[in-house]
Amino acid sequence: MFDFQVKAVCGRARAGVIQTPRGAIRTPVFMPVGTLGSVKALSPEELAAIGVQILLGNTYHLYLRPGCEVIEVFGGLHDFMHWQRPILTDSGGFQVFSLAALSRLTEEGVTFQSHIDGSRHLLTPEKSVEIQRCLDADIIMCLDQCIAYPAEYETAVAAMDLTTRWALRCRQAWQRNDPGARALFGIVQGGMFKDLRRASAQDLAALDFPGYALGGLSVGEPPETMYEVADFTLDLLPAGKPRYIMGVGRPEDLVTLVALGADMFDCVMPTRNARNGQLFTHKGTVNISNARFRKDPRPLVADCGCYTCRNYSRAYLRHLYKSRELLSYRLNTIHNLHYYADLMARLRRAIEAGAFESFRRDFFDRRVENP
Amino acid sequence: MFDFQVKAVCGRARAGVIQTPRGAIRTPVFMPVGTLGSVKALSPEELAAIGVQILLGNTYHLYLRPGCEVIEVFGGLHDFMHWQRPILTDSGGFQVFSLAALSRLTEEGVTFQSHIDGSRHLLTPEKSVEIQRCLDADIIMCLDQCIAYPAEYETAVAAMDLTTRWALRCRQAWQRNDPGARALFGIVQGGMFKDLRRASAQDLAALDFPGYALGGLSVGEPPETMYEVADFTLDLLPAGKPRYIMGVGRPEDLVTLVALGADMFDCVMPTRNARNGQLFTHKGTVNISNARFRKDPRPLVADCGCYTCRNYSRAYLRHLYKSRELLSYRLNTIHNLHYYADLMARLRRAIEAGAFESFRRDFFDRRVENP
Numbered sequence: 001m002f003d004f005q006v007k008a009v010c011g012r013a014r015a016g017v018i019q020t021p022r023g024a025i026r027t028p029v030f031m032p033v034g035t036l037g038s039v040k041a042l043s044p045e046e047l048a049a050i051g052v053q054i055l056l057g058n059t060y061h062l063y064l065r066p067g068c069e070v071i072e073v074f075g076g077l078h079d080f081m082h083w084q085r086p087i088l089t090d091s092g093g094f095q096v097f098s099l100a101a102l103s104r105l106t107e108e109g110v111t112f113q114s115h116i117d118g119s120r121h122l123l124t125p126e127k128s129v130e131i132q133r134c135l136d137a138d139i140i141m142c143l144d145q146c147i148a149y150p151a152e153y154e155t156a157v158a159a160m161d162l163t164t165r166w167a168l169r170c171r172q173a174w175q176r177n178d179p180g181a182r183a184l185f186g187i188v189q190g191g192m193f194k195d196l197r198r199a200s201a202q203d204l205a206a207l208d209f210p211g212y213a214l215g216g217l218s219v220g221e222p223p224e225t226m227y228e229v230a231d232f233t234l235d236l237l238p239a240g241k242p243r244y245i246m247g248v249g250r251p252e253d254l255v256t257l258v259a260l261g262a263d264m265f266d267c268v269m270p271t272r273n274a275r276n277g278q279l280f281t282h283k284g285t286v287n288i289s290n291a292r293f294r295k296d297p298r299p300l301v302a303d304c305g306c307y308t309c310r311n312y313s314r315a316y317l318r319h320l321y322k323s324r325e326l327l328s329y330r331l332n333t334i335h336n337l338h339y340y341a342d343l344m345a346r347l348r349r350a351i352e353a354g355a356f357e358s359f360r361r362d363f364f365d366r367r368v369e370n371p
Numbered sequence: 372m373f374d375f376q377v378k379a380v381c382g383r384a385r386a387g388v389i390q391t392p393r394g395a396i397r398t399p400v401f402m403p404v405g406t407l408g409s410v411k412a413l414s415p416e417e418l419a420a421i422g423v424q425i426l427l428g429n430t431y432h433l434y435l436r437p438g439c440e441v442i443e444v445f446g447g448l449h450d451f452m453h454w455q456r457p458i459l460t461d462s463g464g465f466q467v468f469s470l471a472a473l474s475r476l477t478e479e480g481v482t483f484q485s486h487i488d489g490s491r492h493l494l495t496p497e498k499s500v501e502i503q504r505c506l507d508a509d510i511i512m513c514l515d516q517c518i519a520y521p522a523e524y525e526t527a528v529a530a531m532d533l534t535t536r537w538a539l540r541c542r543q544a545w546q547r548n549d550p551g552a553r554a555l556f557g558i559v560q561g562g563m564f565k566d567l568r569r570a571s572a573q574d575l576a577a578l579d580f581p582g583y584a585l586g587g588l589s590v591g592e593p594p595e596t597m598y599e600v601a602d603f604t605l606d607l608l609p610a611g612k613p614r615y616i617m618g619v620g621r622p623e624d625l626v627t628l629v630a631l632g633a634d635m636f637d638c639v640m641p642t643r644n645a646r647n648g649q650l651f652t653h654k655g656t657v658n659i660s661n662a663r664f665r666k667d668p669r670p671l672v673a674d675c676g677c678y679t680c681r682n683y684s685r686a687y688l689r690h691l692y693k694s695r696e697l698l699s700y701r702l703n704t705i706h707n708l709h710y711y712a713d714l715m716a717r718l719r720r721a722i723e724a725g726a727f728e729s730f731r732r733d734f735f736d737r738r739v740e741n742p
Contacts, residue, residue, distance in 0.1 A: 037690065041697040066665070066690040073666045073686065082682045294437070295444045311453045315444065319408065319437040319451075326412040329697055 002138075002183040002210050004242045010356035012234075012261040015348045018242055020138040021181045022078070022086045023053075027242060027263040028347050030254065030340045031056045031088060032271060036065065037081040040271055041329040042337070044083040049307070050334065051341040054086040054138075056266045059131050060095035063121075064114050068134040076136025088266070089137035090246070091128045091170075091187075094146050094215075105145065107162070125169035129184070133177065141213065142170040144187040149220040156191030163189045163215075164203045171207055183210035185244060191216060192225055194232050201236035211264075212237045213244040218253075218267075227256055234261045251280060251343055255363050258347050259356070270340045274332035277321045280339040282363075283371030288332065293318040306338035307331075373509075373554040373581050375613045381727035383605075383632040386719045389613055391509040392552045393449070393457045394424075398613060398634040399718050401625065401711045402427045402459060403642060407436065408452040411642055412700040413708070415454040420678070421705065422712040425457040425509075427637045430502050431466035434492075435485050439505040447507025459637070460508035461617070462499045462541075462558075465517050465586075476516065478533070496540035500555070504548065512584065513541040515558040520591040527562030534560045534586075535574045542578055554581035556615060562587060563596055565603050572607035582635075583608045584615040589624075589638075598627055605632045622651060622714055626734050629718050630727065641711045645703035648692045651710040653734075654742030659703065664689040677709035678702075 003019040018025040032039045032047065034055045039047060047055070057077055062068075074080040077087055093110070096103050100112035109124030125143045132140035143166050145159040167186050174184040186204035190196030204212060214233055217226050230245060234257075237243050244264035245257055254265055270280065277288045281301050288300075296314040304310075308317070308331040320328035350359035374390040389396040403410045403418065406429045410418055418426070428448055433439075445451040448458055464481070467474050471483035480495030496514045503511035514537050516530040538557050545555040557575035561567030575583060585604055588597050601616060608614050615635035616628055625636055641651065648659045652672050659671075667685040675681075679688070679702040691699035721730035 036694045036696060037687070038694075038696045038698045041701075043698065043701070065694060066686070070666050070686055070690065073668055074684070080684070080687055082687075295441050297444055313445070313451070315437070315441055316408070316451055316453075319441065323407045323436060325407060325409045326697060326700055327409045327414065330412075330414070330701075 001181060004211065004240065006240070008352045008354075010351045010354050011259065013258050013347075013351045013356045014261055014263060015351040016242070016263060020086045020183070022084060022138050025053045025086060026348055028254070028258045028344050028351075029053055029264050030344050031264065031266040032337055032340075033058070033266055033268045034081070034083075034087075035061050037062060037071075037077060039333070039337075040275065041326075041333045044081065046307070046330075046334060047083070047337070048085070050338045051345065052085070052337065054088060055083060057087055057089045057135060057137065058095060059089050059092035059128060059135065060099065060123075062089075062135060063092060063131050064116055068131055072134050076134070078136060086138040087135070088139040089132045089135050089141065091141045091143040092123055092131065093128070093143045094247075096123055097146055105162075107165075109143070125166040126173040129170050129173040129177075133182070137182065139183045139185060139211065140174070141185050142167045142187050142209075144189055144215050146189070146216050146219070147191055149192070149216075151191045153191075153193060153196075156189075156193055156196050159191070160189045160196050160200045163187065164200065167204055167207060167209075171209070185209055185211040185213050185242075187213045187215040187246070188233060188237070189216050190233075192221060192229055194229070197229060197233045198236055201233055205236075205238055209241070211242040211244060213246050213264075214262075215246050217245060218247045218249055223253065226253070227260070230257055230262065231260050251340070252364070252367075254340075254343065255347065255360055258351075259360060270336035271333050274336040275329045277328075277332065279317075279332060280336050281371055282366050283368050286371050288314070288317050288321050290318070300335060304335070304338065305342075306335050308335040308338075372552060375582065375611065377611070379723045379725075381722045381725050382630065384629050384718070384722045384727045385632055385634060386722040387613070387634060391457045391554070393455060393509050396424045396457060397719055399625070399629045399715050399722075400424055400635050401641075401715050402635065402637040403708055403711075404429070404637055404639045405452070405454075405458075406432050408433060408442075408448060410704070410708075411646065412697075412704045415452065417678070417701075417705060418454070418708070419456070421709045422716065423456070423708065425459060426454060428458055428460045428506060428508065429466060430460045430463035430499060430506065431470065431494075433460075433506060434463060434502050435487055439502055443505050447505070449507060457509040458506070459510040460503045460506050460512065462512040462514040463494055463502065464499070464514045465618075467494055468517055476533075478536075480514070496537040497544040500541050500544040500548075504553070508553065510554045510556060510582065511545070512556050513538045513558050513580075515560055515586050517560070517587050517590070518562055520563070520587075522562045524562075524564060524567075527560075527564055527567050530562070531560045531567050531571045534558065535571065538575055538578060538580075542580070556580055556582040556584050556613075558584045558586040558617070559604060559608070560587050561604075563592060563600055565600070568600060568604045569607055572604055576607075576609055580612070582613040582615060584617050584635075585633075586617050588616060589618045589620050594624065597624070598631070601628055601633065602631050622711070623735070623738075625711075625714065626718065626731055629722075630731060641707035642704050645707040646700045648699075648703065650688075650703060651707050652742055653737050654739050657742050659685070659688050659692050661689070671706060675706070675709065676713075677706050679706040679709075
């Protein structure tokens with residue numbers, strides 16, 4: 001059964017454990033994105049070796065390709081993709097608004113055209129829950145309306161109210177059919193307006209979800225604005241439930257938001273940047289195609305325990321990347337996801353040791369202009 | 372030190388062992404192609420798990436990118452690419468003639484323009500040996516002139532004679548500088564003309580190379596022509612030396628050519644076809660994008676021991692391939708290289724058991740029109 005326990009607190013930062021039928025997840029946690037049933041370039045065994053505890057799958061993408069009728073042959077996404085640890089799926093709403101053509105919003109749901117073949121579909125709160133149940137995700141998300149930045153106040157009000165009404169419908173659909181093993185998270189919207197975020201948080205808290213997410217962040221606003229909204233909103237969420245900030249973010253964002261009490265994150269940054277040759281280090285991000293790496297026999301990060309740094313040089317990584325070799329994407333992704341997993345593990349240990357603030361200072365002190 | 376022993380003979384088929392300073396190679400053997408210091412999509416650990424005994428590296432590609440000055444920092448290709456089993460490198464000649472722009476042939480060597488940046492280079496027999504020594508390959512090849520098919524007799528004569536003169540220069544360069552650990556193979560040319568193949572084989576045999584290759588096959592001629600030339604030429608080569616047929620081929624080619632006494636092969640077919648969704652089975656080649664696999668939960672080949680077949684379904688492989696997921700190229704390549712490695716292991720065992728002919732009959736009997 002789903003459960004969450006806060007095990008240690010340091011300032012506002014929390015370390016906890018989410019229990020799911022597919023195993024425990026220690027928080028704070030970062031969830032790599034496996035859009036189409038694969039974290040791009042990696043095998044499940046590599047993810048496990050990195051210490052990945054939970055993956056995110058994209059409902060919109062999986063619904064269109066391969067489709068529920070394929071995945072249900074396997075009883076869900078886990079057996080289909082050969083990954084037995086927990087999976088969280090999003091609702092599909094964000095991709096419908098950002099990727100699909102001609103999406104049209106009504107009270108009922110969103111009609112949209114597939115970005116692949118132009119076919120027409122209707123996504124409703126009930127349909128989103130149904131697809132996520134077919135995928136057999138361990139944590140599922142309410143369908144919400146995510147708005148652009150900047151947005152008018154009236155737009156933000158309407159989207160927030162619709163999100164709340166849809167949250168209620170998602171909750172009903174979930175309670176009607178779910179055996180209770182799966183957890184449904186509510187999503188707080190409200191744009192960058194504090195009164196709307198407050199109203200959204202209170203409305204959703206009244207519905208008593210197993211967990212809560214902040215949606216509508218990292219949509220183009222400056223980091224300071226995101227931090228301000230998160231700072232304000234995280235405190236309004238029930239302390240005993242996990243708090244998930246969707247689509248965020250950079251390593252410095254994770255450290256800053258954990259300080260404000262966030263528990264869960266997802267972002268394409270470590271995987272997408274890896275495929276663009278951008279590699280994370282404790283000093284900052286380096287571009288592996290840089291000419292200074294041409295004959296450099298050292299590992300990317302001397303004390304990094306990842307498969308890539310244990311076995312390959314900067315010169316080889318640069319060569320693979322410049323040559324567009326497929327192994328480049330894999331080795332880079334392994335390193336970046338290891339960096340993220342390791343950062344989260346260090347954050348947890350710092351919180352448990354009551355030393356979060358010194359960890360955070362040290363994290364920012366080590367960063368340099370040209371790493 | 373380099374050595375070759377024939378351990379078993381069945382008809383004309385041979386099973387043997389090549390000793391190199393980096394380990395033994397059981398023959399007949401198939402060598403996957405790692406053009407740029409990476410077998411596309413695979414890690415060295417995956418190659419080892421498949422049972423790959425030796426890789427082929429492409430001198431032309433590695434000379435241009437990353438260049439010898441990078442690889443010599445690592446003392447050769449092995450440490451650069453994290454592969455400690457044997458490596459064979461080609462001479463660069465084939466790519467100069469097929470890939471480079473404006474290649475111009477003289478007695479001295481070939482001048483050509485890089486296909487990457489248009490820079491001008493001169494490849495001579497001595498330079499080819501020098502580059503292959505810098506790569507620290509365990510088996511290196513003489514620079515030869517490979518001609519197109521079909522070719523005029525006079526063209527074939529001239530190319531064969533030049534190949535012999537270059538073989539002598541390669542041998543001198545190799546003997547001058549090599550400690551003796553490395554083996555240099557001569558390459559028999561002569562087009563599809565038996566008298567020229569005979570002359571080439573005799574000329575090279577007189578130079579007493581540690582091994583011999585048939586070049587200039589699989590260049591567009593019908594399989595029957597290739598078999599006929601190989602049938603005739605293999606018998607002219609010293610029985611105590613390994614016989615390598617370059618750039619071949621399909622599984623049925625390997626079975627047929629082993630029957631004629633060939634010991635070594637290389638080809639991009641298993642790796643390139645994998646990336647095009649063409650997967651090998653004992654019944655023949657299947658296209659994984661076929662709609663009949665859409666909901667098929669079975670492994671590609673029921674009794675296949677490869678990582679892909681042990682863990683993934685046809686439906687998932689089809690989904691990954693249709694979605695152009697990077698993992699698709701890896702899983703497909705693992706299966707195809709495993710198929711080739713397994714086929715060679717079965718050929719060896721059949722020869723050792725004195726049952727090669729029944730193995731060969733069974734191999735062709737199992738193949739069907741639409742596998």
